[in-house]
Amino acid sequence: MNRLSASTSICHYTATDIFVREKNLCKDLIGSTSLTDFLYFLIMGVSPTDAQRAIVEASLITIAEHGLTPSVIAARLTYMGAPESLQGAVAAGLLGVGDQFVGTIEQVAPLLVEIADSPSSSEVAARAIVTRYRAAHKLVPGFGQPHHKPDDPRSPALFAVGDQHQVNGKYVAALRSLGAAVDEAMGRHLTINAPAAMASLFLEIGIPLRIMRGFVLIGRCIGLVGHLAEEQSSPAGRVLWDAAAHAIEFVG
């Protein structure tokens, strides 16, 4: 095996200073920057524009909380069994933030790139995608929301933030075209859901597909800490357990 080597550009330190990328943590960042600016800089390697900051901040707030999700229930039950380890309960909750939970973002984004890059009009490209999914007997990802009708209220809120900062280019347009094609094919209106809206806005501001899930995890981490703080003062774990266990019938 050849001698391997690797490097990092994120952080290094001396006896007296800590550097996060090219900035001095204690002189340039602590007390001088917002949390959103900091996390964007840390992850992306550059400071955000106003538009990038606004989209990331709005997206993390959007994704942080949606009540007693499976991920929150898992975290609360874990905390009940292992109260010595708050980190274990947060970790258990994050482990459910996977292909089903945030997959929509990752599945929608390539479709929007496909439409935006298509030599055809976006209407034609969108209809082609819908036809392809229907031929495969699959639903186009990003549309419909079981709890919110007729529209997921988070999507227009996110788009409004985008409009305020001129983040409403070809990927948002592609999503609207895709939504129109879906509605046309279904013969009824399906909402653009929040993950789809986030996918379009993340593409607009240049966040790579592969790290979109990372931003979602930060948002969800905040929500999980909130729920676990409540679990500490007002435990619900036993009720969650009891109700869940009794809902499943044993069949020998």
Next chain:
Amino acid sequence: MNRLSASTSICHYTATDIFVREKNLCKDLIGSTSLTDFLYFLIMGVSPTDAQRAIVEASLITIAEHGLTPSVIAARLTYMGAPESLQGAVAAGLLGVGDQFVGTIEQVAPLLVEIADSPSSSEVAARAIVTRYRAAHKLVPGFGQPHHKPDDPRSPALFAVGDQHQVNGKYVAALRSLGAAVDEAMGRHLTINAPAAMASLFLEIGIPLRIMRGFVLIGRCIGLVGHLAEEQSSPAGRVLWDAAAHAIEFVG
């Protein structure tokens, strides 16, 4: 800082052989040893006696499964959100195997050591412990089981394995004394529960307190894989979620 050094005795390998401690994995272990013998040897560093094997095997089987525990529910909900990662669902389930779930074993064991080491009779030592807990308004750990009355059926099954192999010495006697003192103080019978029985038998065969939890984790890992195999073929996640979420009232 001085130059640090550290060593391992568990495993090393050459181009042609793999050694687990002093045994050759491919020549001495694969095909020649049972899983229980192997895990005991790996963790404890020596091969088990017949009695040690029997107790560990019975204990892992005992702890593997108890229906829809909080840990199982967390694992199934996690798998629903992240089906790409079976390991994430198993990990989420294990994260709930903590102080509340297995703490009884770890809390009971020192009490049994205290009784066994006491210069007084075990009856006197046991009563002193019960008195101490009552003065602190705490329950003596290891007694009572919410689902099983009058007795946790696992405890006599474990003790029977112990009796068969003459694993019924001072720690089992200490547990029986403690149980008698608890019943006397409560004025009614509380069962010796399975974790307490396991604690006494693990002490008898010389398993250190600090790694008892490790054996429990192996048993639970087996149970979790069983539940996730069922979740694959017969998903219950959505029902668990729905029932749990609806059991909690929002109070603004």
Next chain:
Amino acid sequence: MNRLSASTSICHYTATDIFVREKNLCKDLIGSTSLTDFLYFLIMGVSPTDAQRAIVEASLITIAEHGLTPSVIAARLTYMGAPESLQGAVAAGLLGVGDQFVGTIEQVAPLLVEIADSPSSSEVAARAIVTRYRAAHKLVPGFGQPHHKPDDPRSPALFAVGDQHQVNGKYVAALRSLGAAVDEAMGRHLTINAPAAMASLFLEIGIPLRIMRGFVLIGRCIGLVGHLAEEQSSPAGRVLWDAAAHAIEFVG
């Protein structure tokens, strides 16, 4: 939403008995069955044949331990940071048992099914697969092992267990054909590695592809508990940290 329902067949209990599938845990299993028989029964729903038991037992022992793997290092570092949570350290180790670590099993198995089901001879089918992978500039999974040359010693050990129990049918043959086609195309010998051997044997005994990873997780859980027991008595975490951190250069 329609009323959902779901069922489980794994475990239920009454005040006096616990049933694992149709067996009484305390009367039929504790003290009467081996750990391997128990886990097979729990996961697969039926008791193993002698051949199934032998293959599962040998495979779990094979996969449990391979020294300081990334997964073991992650577990030891996690334990150093959070010694209150042995379960967290085991969970961290299992989280690395994913597509790269066990993916070979899951990638090889479908190729063996393809060869075994092919109307052509297995030689022809194997060569077609190799050609397809080479055209895609990808390596055929299951061959080569960075630490073991000329052969991974675990594979012949596993096949020997198979031979002893007449578990050496079409999937093992398919793997040998695939190996011959790989060697032929490469112009040199690449070993059938242990995950590939396990894939062929798991197929032979009827373990579904989707739960193969579950068996691997149980084996790895055993290995992780062994390493964490050693970490308790002879800590290596600080040395692992120091060596790893110093191996990475900061590039501003």
Next chain:
Amino acid sequence: MNRLSASTSICHYTATDIFVREKNLCKDLIGSTSLTDFLYFLIMGVSPTDAQRAIVEASLITIAEHGLTPSVIAARLTYMGAPESLQGAVAAGLLGVGDQFVGTIEQVAPLLVEIADSPSSSEVAARAIVTRYRAAHKLVPGFGQPHHKPDDPRSPALFAVGDQHQVNGKYVAALRSLGAAVDEAMGRHLTINAPAAMASLFLEIGIPLRIMRGFVLIGRCIGLVGHLAEEQSSPAGRVLWDAAAHAIEFVG
């Protein structure tokens, strides 16, 4: 068992609206609030004052990043083994954020409360604590930092944020007294480390001890996503593995 009940006050939703506590997520929060304000409101139940916002923001930024920590190494190694699950890698990293990693905060805070609440002067109370620890042959938590000398640069940076917002009351004073008593007893200067500084400031702004770890987890989650983004574009996992594994000697 009596019928159990439980409630939540964090989030509920209707077909058209989502409420986080008493605020409408889509109308009052998305696009109108900062991430720090949001997370404080979510966890603590009230909006932060300027001082509370500044302390939390500075603390999360302080704790997010310190180079190749054990937690970061665990996350990168996990990602190497399971690249399909970014959430698994983040979870593995968070699992190491436990008693050793953040324990200082949780151990120092009660000492500061003890000093602040003492009827004696803070000098006397601080000296009594130092004497108690020395009698028990234990180090007073919160002082010294292996990588930073003579002072941890993060502590004055955090205190400066506190001073700017008049967050420099009795708990900060208690920490300074404790530091003076430590220096006096040691006969040399030990720095107030960053976790100790955070403990004093968190107490000043009224964050309960039990949820301090939750804030740390959010900060660390940000840092882990940053490192995993780098691992995606510039993998270091194999080098970390190689260096760590080779640093440990096998002793048979």
